Amino acid sequence: xxxxxxxxxxxxxxxxxxxxSAQSAWRFDRxxxxxxxxxxxxxxxVATGKFGRFEGQLSLDFDQPERSRIRVTIDTGSVSAGTALxxxxxxxxxxxxxxxxxxxxxxxxxxxxxxxRSLEIRGNLTxxxxxQPITVxxxxxGDIERAKRGDRLPFHADGSFLRPAYGIGxxxxxxxxxxxxxxxxxxxx
Amino acid sequence: MSARAVPGEGAVPQAExxxxxxxxxxxxxxxxxxxxxxxxxxxxxxxxxxxRNLVERFELYQLHKSIGLTVAGFVVARxxxxxxxxxxxxxxxxxxxxxxxxxxxxxxxxxxIALPVTGLLMAAASPIQIPTLYFGxxxxxxxxxxDKATYELMLRLHDWAGNTLLALGAVHFGxxxxxxxxxxxxxxxxxxxxxGKAQPSLRA
Numbered sequence: 001x002x003x004x005x006x007x008x009x010x011x012x013x014x015x016x017x018x019x020x021s022a023q024s025a026w027r028f029d030r031x032x033x034x035x036x037x038x039x040x041x042x043x044x045x046v047a048t049g050k051f052g053r054f055e056g057q058l059s060l061d062f063d064q065p066e067r068s069r070i071r072v073t074i075d076t077g078s079v080s081a082g083t084a085l086x087x088x089x090x091x092x093x094x095x096x097x098x099x100x101x102x103x104x105x106x107x108x109x110x111x112x113x114x115x116x117r118s119l120e121i122r123g124n125l126t127x128x129x130x131x132q133p134i135t136v137x138x139x140x141x142g143d144i145e146r147a148k149r150g151d152r153l154p155f156h157a158d159g160s161f162l163r164p165a166y167g168i169g170x171x172x173x174x175x176x177x178x179x180x181x182x183x184x185x186x187x188x189x
Numbered sequence: 190m191s192a193r194a195v196p197g198e199g200a201v202p203q204a205e206x207x208x209x210x211x212x213x214x215x216x217x218x219x220x221x222x223x224x225x226x227x228x229x230x231x232x233x234x235x236x237x238x239x240x241r242n243l244v245e246r247f248e249l250y251q252l253h254k255s256i257g258l259t260v261a262g263f264v265v266a267r268x269x270x271x272x273x274x275x276x277x278x279x280x281x282x283x284x285x286x287x288x289x290x291x292x293x294x295x296x297x298x299x300x301x302i303a304l305p306v307t308g309l310l311m312a313a314a315s316p317i318q319i320p321t322l323y324f325g326x327x328x329x330x331x332x333x334x335x336d337k338a339t340y341e342l343m344l345r346l347h348d349w350a351g352n353t354l355l356a357l358g359a360v361h362f363g364x365x366x367x368x369x370x371x372x373x374x375x376x377x378x379x380x381x382x383x384x385g386k387a388q389p390s391l392r393a
Contacts, residue, residue: 083244088319089247
């Protein structure tokens with residue numbers, strides 16, 4: 001009897017423990033993921049750029065998204081925005097000042113389910129050592145069930161911040177204050 | 190009072206030893222400057238169009254700055270050459286016309302000096318710290334650091350000098366038309382290349 005019930009017991013324990021242990025560690029698939037910014041002027045997109053080096057520590061729970069934890073770190077000096085001149089301008093003291101502030105980061109404080117495939121992630125965005133709360137919307141573009149079995153999971157996320165709050169480009173009026181951040185790609189285990 | 194009767198510097202038309210044309214180097218610099226300045230005005234408008242892609246705008250700014258510095262070099266070369274090269278006889282009779290002509294020419298020179306100077310200072314003082322790369326070849330040092338008040342002053346002066354240059358350029362062009370179309374005095378020959386066999390530049 002004990003021989004036949006043991007697997008059953010183990011299975012039910014696993015099921016009970018299921019939700020609690022559904023949180024799993026994920027990271028960005030670097031080859032297919034892009035971290036970029038988009039700036040506007042009078043409604044028109046005037047400058048965009050990508051960050052070549054970034055890292056994500058993603059503790060995701062698909063059953064209880066509220067339990068997910070997300071932290072993204074960006075190497076500010078890895079920005080590329082089309083030309084060396086633009087890169088130099090963005091890395092310069094008046095903008096990101098990458099010499100003094102080589103990293104920018106986002107750390108989630110709360111995650112809330114908005115729909116079947118989208119999450120509202122509140123967190124703290126730190127740029128130039130200034131930390132401000134922002135809200136990011138993340139949407140899953142792939143099959144979660146298949147991802148749970150080991151596939152990569154396509155997604156996109158975006159949020160925005162205001163330059164003046166971080167002291168980025170004081171008196172620099174070639175782009176609007178609001179800057180969009182976009183992360184698009186795939187996460188993998 | 191006939192101009193011929195007035196002695197003194199620059200007052201004797203067709204004086205002995207006076208060339209009939211401007212020196213070819215000055216002629217070349219004059220027309221090159223005109224072409225470059227025309228390009229500057231053409232570049233200025235898309236360069237300032239804030240809805241354009243910023244990368245393109247930055248490139249236009251670099252081009253504008255590079256051409257502007259070239260114009261500055263041409264102007265300095267012209268002024269230096271004028272110190273050593275004998276000018277042709279005045280193209281106008283009468284004190285008033287000559288005074289007007291001198292005033293317009295002086296004004297044009299002042300504008301083409303003021304424009305690169307205010308332009309470079311504006312770029313240097315701008316809150317947007319972007320290096321000045323001369324046609325991408327080398328970096329031109331900025332004489333001053335960022336300062337909003339200086340930047341705004343230089344911006345105003347640059348605009349003003351640009352508008353004044355347009356106005357004086359129109360007067361200059363209008364005067365040339367009068368010389369050519371009304372007085373038929375072959376004025377343009379003074380500002381073109383030749384072997385010194387040019388017809389008299391004074392109207393007969």
